[in-house]
Amino acid sequence: MQGRSWFRMVSLIIGFAFLYIPIVSLIVYSFNASKLVTVWGGFSTKWYGELLRNEQILNAAWLSLRVAAITATIAVILGTLAGMVLARFGPFKGRTLFSGLTTAPLVMPEVITGLSLLLLFVTMEQLIGWPAGRGMTTIIIAHVTFSMAFVTVIVQSRLAQMDESLEEAALDLGARPWKVFFLITLPIIFPALLSGWLLAFTLSLDDLVIASFVAGPGSSTLPMVIFSKVRLGVSPDINALATILVVAVAIGVAIAGVMMARQQRARDRDAQMALAANQQMIESLKKS
Amino acid sequence: MNWLRRWLPSGRTVVTSVPYLWLLLFFLIPFVIVLKISFSQSAIAMPPYEPLWQWASGKMLEIKVNLGNFAFLVEDNLYWRSYLNSIFVAGVSTLGCLLIGYPMAYAMARSSPSTRNILLLLAILPFFTSFLLRVYAWIGLLKNNGLVNNALMALGVIDQPIQMLQTDFAVYIGMVYSYLPFMILPLYANLEKMDLTLLEAAADLGSKPWEAFIKVTLPLSMPGIIAGCLLVFIPAVGEFVIPSLLGDPGMLMIGKVLWTEFFNNRDWPVASAVAIALLLFLVLPIMYLDRAQNQAGEDGERK
Numbered sequence: 001m002q003g004r005s006w007f008r009m010v011s012l013i014i015g016f017a018f019l020y021i022p023i024v025s026l027i028v029y030s031f032n033a034s035k036l037v038t039v040w041g042g043f044s045t046k047w048y049g050e051l052l053r054n055e056q057i058l059n060a061a062w063l064s065l066r067v068a069a070i071t072a073t074i075a076v077i078l079g080t081l082a083g084m085v086l087a088r089f090g091p092f093k094g095r096t097l098f099s100g101l102t103t104a105p106l107v108m109p110e111v112i113t114g115l116s117l118l119l120l121f122v123t124m125e126q127l128i129g130w131p132a133g134r135g136m137t138t139i140i141i142a143h144v145t146f147s148m149a150f151v152t153v154i155v156q157s158r159l160a161q162m163d164e165s166l167e168e169a170a171l172d173l174g175a176r177p178w179k180v181f182f183l184i185t186l187p188i189i190f191p192a193l194l195s196g197w198l199l200a201f202t203l204s205l206d207d208l209v210i211a212s213f214v215a216g217p218g219s220s221t222l223p224m225v226i227f228s229k230v231r232l233g234v235s236p237d238i239n240a241l242a243t244i245l246v247v248a249v250a251i252g253v254a255i256a257g258v259m260m261a262r263q264q265r266a267r268d269r270d271a272q273m274a275l276a277a278n279q280q281m282i283e284s285l286k287k288s
Numbered sequence: 289m290n291w292l293r294r295w296l297p298s299g300r301t302v303v304t305s306v307p308y309l310w311l312l313l314f315f316l317i318p319f320v321i322v323l324k325i326s327f328s329q330s331a332i333a334m335p336p337y338e339p340l341w342q343w344a345s346g347k348m349l350e351i352k353v354n355l356g357n358f359a360f361l362v363e364d365n366l367y368w369r370s371y372l373n374s375i376f377v378a379g380v381s382t383l384g385c386l387l388i389g390y391p392m393a394y395a396m397a398r399s400s401p402s403t404r405n406i407l408l409l410l411a412i413l414p415f416f417t418s419f420l421l422r423v424y425a426w427i428g429l430l431k432n433n434g435l436v437n438n439a440l441m442a443l444g445v446i447d448q449p450i451q452m453l454q455t456d457f458a459v460y461i462g463m464v465y466s467y468l469p470f471m472i473l474p475l476y477a478n479l480e481k482m483d484l485t486l487l488e489a490a491a492d493l494g495s496k497p498w499e500a501f502i503k504v505t506l507p508l509s510m511p512g513i514i515a516g517c518l519l520v521f522i523p524a525v526g527e528f529v530i531p532s533l534l535g536d537p538g539m540l541m542i543g544k545v546l547w548t549e550f551f552n553n554r555d556w557p558v559a560s561a562v563a564i565a566l567l568l569f570l571v572l573p574i575m576y577l578d579r580a581q582n583q584a585g586e587d588g589e590r591k
Contacts, residue, residue, distance in 0.1 A: 008398065011391030012407070018388065019414050019468065022425035025435055029428060082307035089300065094308070101311040103578040107519060109526020109570070111546045112563045116318030119560070122335045123321050145314040148307070153581075177299060202416050209528055213550075223420050230424045230533065234431075242421040249416045257409070 023246060030239035047240040054237065057225055064205055064222035067136060071143040072201040076193055078144065079151025079200075084181075086152065087159035105149040114213030117142045121214060134216035142214045143204040150203065151196035158192035159185075191260045198256060202249070319567065326560035329354045337557050357561035367562065370540040371569070377456070377531075377541065378524035381463035382471075385520045386513065388464065389471035393512075394505075396472075397479035408476065415469040423462050423533050430458050430534070458534040463524055471516040478512025479505075511580060518577040522570055542566055 030048075034041025051057060082102050105113065121131055121138050131137050166188070170180045186193075208223035215221060229235055329338045361367045396407045414422065429435045430452040437449040452458055482505065490500035528543035535541070542562065550559040 007391075008395035012395045015388055015392035015468075016410060018465065019411070022422060022429060022465070023414060023417065025429060026421065026425045078307045078310055081303050082311075085304050085307065089304065092304070098304075098308055098311070099582060100575070100578050101308075101315055103581060104574050105315060107522035107570075107574060107577060109523055109543060109566065111526050111528055111543045112322075112567060115546065115550060115559060115563050116322045117314065119321045119325055119556070120314065120318040126335075141314060145310070148310075152307075198416070202418075206418050206420060208420055209547075223418070226420055226424070227529070230420075230427065234424070234428050238421070238424060239428075242418065242424070245421065246417050249413070253409070253413060253416060 026239050026242045027246060030236065030243040032236060032239075035236060047236040048244075051237045051240045051244075056220075057222070057237075057241065060220050060222040060225040063136065063219065067139050067143065067221065068201045068204040071140050071147060071204040072197045074140070074144045075148040075151050075200040076197045079148040079196055080155050080189075080193060082148065082152040083155025083159055084185075087156045102149050102152045105146040106153070108146070110207070110209035111213075113146055114142070114210040117145070117210070118213040134214055135219040138214045138216070139211050139219065139221065142210050143200075143207060146207075146210065147200035147203045150199050151193075154192050154196045154199070155189060158189045162188055191263060194256055194259070198252060322560045322563055325557055326357055326564045327353050327355070328557050329356070330555050330557045335556065336554050354557070357557045358565075360558060361561055361565055366540070367542075367545065367565075370542045370545045371565070373540045374525050374527075374542040375569075377459060377463070378521050378527070381460055381467065381524050382517050382521045384460060384464040385468050385471040386517060389468055389475060389516065390513070393472045393475035393479055396476050397482070404480075411469060411472050411476075419466055420529060423466060423530055426458065426462055426465065426534060427453060430461070453534065454536045456535065456539065459531050459539065462530040462534045463527065466530060467520040467524060470519040474515040474519065475509065475512040478509050478515075482508055511583070515577065515580050518573055518580070522573050522577070525570065526566060 031043050031045065032040055033044035033046065082098075086099060086102065117138075118134075121134060124130060125132065131141075162185075166184055167180050170184050171177070175183070206223060207221075208227050211221045212224055212227075215224065226238060226241070230238055325337055330336055331338045392411070396404060396411070399407060427434075431437075432449040432451065432453070434453070436452065437446075440446045441449065486504050486508075487500050490504050491497070495503065526543040526546075527541065528547050531539050531541040531544055532547075546559050546562045546566070549555050549562060
């Protein structure tokens with residue numbers, strides 16, 4: 001057994017070092033005074049200043065953040081509906097196709113998704129005149145389409161773990177299905193919706209290939225600007241940008257983690273109180 | 289009011305049809321259009337292709353089906369070599385993910401429940417930071433005066449920098465690095481569920497730990513291995529960003545070929561034909577993945 005736990009430690013250390021060394025190196029070199037990203041020239045925060053004066057990057061970041069927020073919200077709504085259908089509705093006509101349509105965007109190479117959506121938008125514009133031109137709307141539609149698949153998987157697996165008897169009890173007590181959904185199901189699967197929202201937000205903020213296909217001229221997202229910059233080689237202000245993103249993500253994940261832990265504790269407390277009340281009732285019944 | 293209820297769709301239908309219609313319109317129909325355009329002739333116009341059918345002189349429906357784009361794919365061996373090379377690169381990357389991801393997922397699943405959650409979070413966290421920037425980080429690490437070369441020279445392992453950036457090696461590193469979470473998560477989910485008493489039983493019956501691993505753990509984790517490999521392999525075949533940032537500019541990858549046909553050559557019909565050919569190749573793995581996921585879901589419900 002000794003030898004095996006040693007092996008486990010080593011594989012974890014190597015694996016996590018592989019995952020984190022590049023990210024750490026990005027952060028360290030964002031504070032490098034030298035323009036040669038890999039030669040250390042002393043500590044400096046000048047690249048952050050340069051980043052904040054770069055209007056092209058700021059405009060692209062603002063567009064990307066808006067697109068990501070709208071995308072994540074629509075993707076959570078559609079993904080939750082799709083997850084409900086797959087986890088609760090049982091077999092229905094067309095289910096196989098539906099399940100295939102929710103799985104395929106997860107793995108579909110981005111170049112194919114991007115090309116096919118662009119051709120759809122061009123054809124639709126010819127036929128019905130909408131969407132007129134390409135820009136924020138077309139990027140959002142494209143991003144919702146692939147990120148809702150991720151939300152669907154998260155919601156579906158959360159619903160599969162959930163105790164269905166709670167929903168059945170509410171239905172037996174006469175609640176309408178939509179009331180059961182909003183009062184019972186939604187609060188229980190809320191953490192899954194939150195992580196789904198965060199995931200969809202990041203996927204949208206991160207996407208280069210699909211956005212390049214469906215964005216029109218003048219609507220460059222942040223990844224598109226970054227890509228055209230780093231194609232020419234390393235540049236320290238991109239390191240500064242990466243550092244800001246990593247810190248933001250870390251804070252976001254920490255907040256989500258604390259919220260989920262707090263919810264879990266509240267649920268545990270409710271369960272204990274319910275149990276205690278039950279106990280009291282039994283005691284009083286015994287006395288009478 | 290009863291007649292009204294009969295005519296209005298039920299709540300169930302509404303809930304099903306909203307995501308269903310979205311996916312049909314924005315995911316399935318686009319492929320039909322790609323198929324259509326792959327049969328048309330490219331033209332200098334906007335959009336840059338000729339219509340597949342049109343009303344000739346107002347009366348006759350004229351249909352022009354052009355198989356030239358597909359003939360072009362078969363004749364020009366650039367495309368063949370790109371397809372084969374993409375499959376090869378994706379296969380090697382998948383294997384690399386499995387070799388690093390399996391021990392990690394195994395170690396995570398066998399740790400105590402409290403550390404397990406922290407390790408899981410650590411494995412997912414890089415996935416939440418920008419993929420593009422994480423690939424970019426490797427440029428700084430792998431270039432000739434980069435961190436890896438400097439470290440190896442300082443240690444005296446090499447006295448001249450090794451050319452690593454713009455090689456296939458850099459692409460493999462980037463692929464394994466970016467897709468590793470897709471391998472770890474299904475493997476972890478599978479290994480965590482495993483009934484450990486089976487291993488005790490194997491030990492009681494006299495098998496050594498590695499024998500028990502080969503004969504019990506490995507076969508039981510097969511669904512996780514298959515799901516992880518498909519989740520890595522399918523998107524890796526069409527990968528564009530990693531080979532264009534880390535690989536040799538002349539490296540043949542089908543995702544890059546499609547990108548060049550579309551953006552640089554503005555040949556939409558050939559780009560569509562490339563996409564259709566790639567899709568035909570990927571349809572089987574995708575269907576297999578969907579079936580595997582549905583089975584996993586049903587197993588979960590049974591428990």
